[in-house]
Amino acid sequence: MSSQQHIAKILGxxxxxxxxxxxxxxxxxxxxxxxxxxxxxxxxxxxFQPGWKWSTSLQPLVKTESCQAPHFQYHIAGVLWVITDNxxxxxCHPGEVLLLPPGHDAWVVGNEPVVVIDFQGMLEYAVxx
Numbered sequence: 001m002s003s004q005q006h007i008a009k010i011l012g013x014x015x016x017x018x019x020x021x022x023x024x025x026x027x028x029x030x031x032x033x034x035x036x037x038x039x040x041x042x043x044x045x046x047x048f049q050p051g052w053k054w055s056t057s058l059q060p061l062v063k064t065e066s067c068q069a070p071h072f073q074y075h076i077a078g079v080l081w082v083i084t085d086n087x088x089x090x091x092c093h094p095g096e097v098l099l100l101p102p103g104h105d106a107w108v109v110g111n112e113p114v115v116v117i118d119f120q121g122m123l124e125y126a127v128x129x
Contacts, residue, residue, distance in 0.1 A: 019045045026126045029057040030108075033126050044122030048080070048114040053107035063129045068102040069121035078114030082106040 015038050017023075022034035022045075030052035034045045048057075054067050062068075066085050073092075080092040085103035092098050108114050118125075 013039075015039055028061060028126050031057060033122060035122060041119075042123045044118045044125065046114075046116050046118060046122070046125075048078070048108050048116075050108050050111050050113065052114070053105070055105045055107075058126055061126060061128050066103050066105055069125050070102050071098060071100040071116075071118050072120040073098045073100070073116040073118045076115040076117065078112040079109040080106055080114045080116070081109050 017036040017038045019034050019036060023037050024035040026033040026035070030050075031046065031048040034047075036043055058067070059065075075092050075094050075096050075098065077094055082090045082092060082098070082100065083105050084100070090098065090100075091109065
């Protein structure tokens with residue numbers, strides 16, 4: 001099946017879902033992930049509270065040295081600091097879009113919760129290993 005045929009198949013049926021009624025909720029220290037499944041895809045809304053840091057909140061759960069989930073995120077609220085395994089650093093603000101490969105740490109900056117919509121990488125996020 002070509003990528004165009006795959007997209008046509010996904011878009012063949014109209015669907016609407018709401019994060020107000022997620023299909024799944026995963027909670028972890030200082031945060032939570034709400035997942036909706038739509039059009040054969042899984043999209044996540046993550047909320048990270050002040051004090052959340054991947055390496056302290058999720059690393060003990062998933063048991064990898066750094067976050068191995070790829071992300072394609074739209075930032076709704078709060079400020080998130082990201083550092084990749086190769087030393088690149090980003091400060092992400094509301095209204096920005098981040099494309100991030102596996103191999104990074106991240107944490108909330110300041111006293112406002114961070115809220116992101118992630119179109120990739122949340123299917124296995126925060127799943128204990």
